[in-house]
Amino acid sequence: MALFFFKTPRPKSFSYKPRYFDEKRDELEKRRAVMGIENELSHNEGLKLRMSNRWGKYNTSNEKSVLSKVVTYMVYATFIGLSIYFILFTDIIENMLKAFGVTN
16 A cells, blocks of 8 residues: 655656758758848848848957067067066066075
């Protein structure tokens, strides 16, 4: 004889309904929205795609010029070179360590 004081819940059912996705058709709809041709996308989705396309054309800040990369590398190399020079060939680091009481 089994007495149950609590009701055990039934497992929740899972209903999966697969949908057909046509990648070529989706790309075509996006291209139509970018060009402004009538399409099946909503007004907001089409507007978002057109805006992102226009901003992408005029946004050149993503691409650094070769000259700016060279200048950046030169600054880093100069900083590293000066740091090595001060550590190895001057007494500044040794005097700083003596000031903080690390060495005698």
